[in-house]
Amino acid sequence: MFVNALKSRCLATKSFASFRQFSSTRSSLQNALQYDVTIIGAGIAGSSLACALKSQEIFKNLKVAIVDPAPIKKIAEWNPPLDSFSNRTVQITNATQRFLKRVWDSVFQERIQSYSKVVVSDFLGKSSVKFDDSVGTGNDSAAFLIENINLTSGCAKILTQTENSNVDVYTAKVEEISHYDASSETTVPPSEFSPKTQIYPQLSLSDNSCIRTRLLIGTDGANSVVRKFANISHSVYPYEQSGLVACAMFSELNNTAYQRFLPTGPIVFLPHPNGFANLIWSIDNNVLSKLKNVSDETFVTLVNMAFRLRSYSDLEYILNSINEDGSIPENFDLDKELEWCKRLSLDPSSQSSNPNEPISLPPLVKSITKGSRQSFPYRLSNASTYYSHRIALVGDAAHTMHPLAGMGFNSGVYDIIELCKYISKAISNGEDIGSTEYVLKPYNSARYAADVALQSYVDELWHLFRSKNPIITTGRGIAMRLLDKFPLIKSQVVKQIMY
Structure with missing residues (x-):
């Protein structure tokens, strides 16, 4: 029966x-x-x-x-700190945010940063593409940055509501x-x-x-x-690269996302509210240990330089000069190198192949949250x-x-x-x-x-921006400058991905 x-x-x-x-x-x-x-x-x-x-x-x-x-009921009771953000975040597209509407109403709204302004630049191609409100759809933001814990806590609040619930939670x-x-x-x-x-x-x-x-x-x-x-x-292809993440504090308020493609991997700032930012530095594993071992102060200096150095040989020289244990040689003045980079940043056109179209730079990072620097390996995989x-x-x-x-x-x-x-x-x-x-x-x-x-x-995209071949880097620069000159094309790119 x-x-x-x-x-x-x-x-x-x-x-x-x-x-x-x-x-x-x-x-x-x-x-x-x-x-x-x-x-x-x-x-x-x-x-x-x-x-x-x-x-x-x-x-x-x-x-x-x-x-x-994991104790879902305890996650539902998460009480966020007032002076820092988590180093693990997700970028939410407009389409994702609409689907998660009920969850969105349960998260800490003051810890979410919406943004439509993004500056993507290429170290070797010396070019950039700027996305802003003009390529969105009306007043909607193209993207949102939210901490993983904020999102899971919002979900947990819904899942632990017992009234008329059809979901049972097993810890x-x-x-x-x-x-x-x-x-x-x-x-x-x-x-x-x-x-x-x-x-x-x-x-x-x-x-x-x-x-x-x-x-x-x-x-x-x-x-x-x-x-x-x-x-x-399940096929797995390691990138031999890791993401080094940290919670950064800017010297000024910012609601723009910045991404710079370096030959060693892209470095990204995603904005949090109140001048904070989520830093993701994709770095080759053979350099990773150095960046994990340096002091917080040295790491902040290196991050600021990574966005401002105009020569890849300079970046290589600086990274190679750091000892494996993260210490800085006595005869190497990293602060002096940073001051030189700051002077360059006063003339942003030095970052660009076209002096009439300078590349926008992020604010200087003044500190990172203690203990927020962590790494995780990258891999491409598919079932x-x-x-x-x-x-x-x-x-x-x-x-x-x-x-x-x-x-x-x-x-x-x-x-x-x-x-x-x-x-x-x-x-x-x-x-x-x-x-x-x-x-x-x-x-x-x-x-x-x-x-x-x-x-x-x-x-x-990763392989393209990783190349140091002059023909490819020149082509990248031309393509990015052309894209930046056509708002309608940029708008279609944003709508296709984010909406």
Whole structure:
């Protein structure tokens, strides 16, 4: 009776009821809990997905679980400091912000910086492109900078609201994932697994809970256990480069984002409110240890110089002069070098191949928050597919890219938007929300090509700006100057990416 109810294509609400009835009878003997959707990973991607499944009317009858060892209830109570910002942030596009509207209403608004002004410059090409309010759409900002913790805290506030909630939060680790055959009430060994309608993912958690689910979604990052369980192959290409991040304090207020492409990798300032900024310096691993070991004061000096030096040989000379332990040789006057750079900054045209079009420079950094300097490796990765039997991969569990375009999290949100769309269609049509035909294949078709295209674009951009070939650097300079002269083209670029 219950098996037939599971197999039948009836109205969504009826199929949910039948599914749970099956759980409450046969499965209760093994203390198993049955869910329609189970999300593994409560980072910004997983929490955002859970909030979408909780807040949208079409999903109100879904029973959802989100599992993560991090204490979501404690994250909901995050009380931000008044004198600093986190060094881990995400750039949110206008399109992403609209999708996260309910979450947006739950975050600390005073810690979000909206911006449309961006200056992208090329060290060797001596050229720049300026994006400003004129290339946006009306009064909307093109982008927003928000701390990861602010966003996850906003999600956690929604997820821990218990009134009329269809989402259960499990603070636990996933100990094991297996396949459960509802027809025989047995666990299926991997060697005997075949994708049958009545086989469901089953999770054993560290709090002794057992969960069975119609749809298992992996939002558990680049080292996804869900992807490994699904036996989905995963290609990884290290960049041999890392991101060195810090929370910086400018000498003056600023609401413009700055990115300068250096041969060693791009350096970026993304604005926070009140004169703070998120610094991301993409640097080759063979130089990384030096920049991690220098004092905060020396690091601030190097950051200011990285935006103001006009010769790559000067930058190489300075970086090579620093000892591996981060110390500065006695005969090397770094402060004198900075003063020279400051004098150059009074004549910004020295940074440009065209004296009539000087490159805008960011304000000087006066300090960084103590302990905020950290690094993380870059890699390009992609799963061979974003789905398996009753399993979907979202965000970093499916794909990662170089962060130079600030699109990593946004591409994960676009995954969420598409997956929610097909789950919604399945509900409306009375189909199984874990169906390969109606949900998982269409989701994979919608996102796989788009993610690969974005990854390829970002990767080509990284290689292009990394080149020191004079022909390529000259071509880059010409292309950037031409782009800067055509506001309509810039506007289309911004709208395509951000809106």
